[in-house]
Amino acid sequence: MKKLMYLISSAVVLVACESRTYEEISDKTAVAELVTYNKDVKPIIDANCISCHSAGGSASFQPWTNYSQVKNNIDNIINRISRPTGDPLKMPQGGSLSPSQITIITKWKADGLSEN
Template identity: 60%
Template sequence: MACESRTYEEISDNTPITGIVKYETDIKPIIETNCIGCHSPGGPASAYPLTNYNLVKAEIDNIVDRIQRPVGAVGRMPPGTSLSQSQINFFIKWKADGSIEN
């Protein structure tokens, strides 16, 4: 039995993501690193919290739209920067896979 590593740091931007993408192992770490500083209580985007699975799942269409906008575009997330293409691909695949929690 082989072990497959597929963290977003280890996947090049052009490598297709294989396997099912899950919130706890794949999406949550990206959210915690790049989004939670603003999208949590007390943050500048606290009106749009992304602090748990249900909140992220409910906003997945909006998230995918905003993270794919060009840097500098109105509503681009994260503002002033960009997720890597591999991180964006995880969100797209998670949505396509049915937004699985665990």
């Protein structure tokens, strides 16, 4: 009986000690409503991409400062933000979007690239 209690206690401790971040345990695909550029995508682009993809930035040759520019480059954007860590083509440089941000951008494309 003592061995059984020890085994059960050990199993509970091992399961309870699993370390996961909020991003890992949250439902990354649960974006229920229609994703739009102005409401959902633009804030992500502005916070993570504009410093390079605008006038004066290192990627100013490919600006993403408005709806049309982002819409016209969506396949390239999704390709670059979805690359594995360590890939030299992964964007944003020196960082990564969260899984939920990537989901929002890919859902925007799937939802039809609506502006508003």
